[in-house]
Amino acid sequence: MLNEIITIxxxxxxxxxxxxxxxxxxRDMNDAEIITTALVAAIFFNSNHxxxxxxxxxxxFSTEFVIKITI
Numbered sequence: 001m002l003n004e005i006i007t008i009x010x011x012x013x014x015x016x017x018x019x020x021x022x023x024x025x026x027r028d029m030n031d032a033e034i035i036t037t038a039l040v041a042a043i044f045f046n047s048n049h050x051x052x053x054x055x056x057x058x059x060x061f062s063t064e065f066v067i068k069i070t071i
Contacts, residue, residue, distance in 0.1 A: 001044060008043075009036040 013032035023030050041052035 004043075005036065005040055008039050009033070012036055012039070 009032055012035045013030075016031055016035075021031060037049070037052055037056070040055075041047055041049045045051040045055075
């Protein structure tokens, strides 16, 4: 599942950069992260956003996600 989430994020982020969407600097999350969360909830958790956010809150998920994104 982690590889799929990273792929969704990368594609979403590249698409938003390609259309030159401007980010609001006051936000904690960028648009790609928000869209990825919605898509992951829809694909893996039957649109249950709370379950998706619980996955993101796991310490091992956060560490693996950050490491793979930065590589």
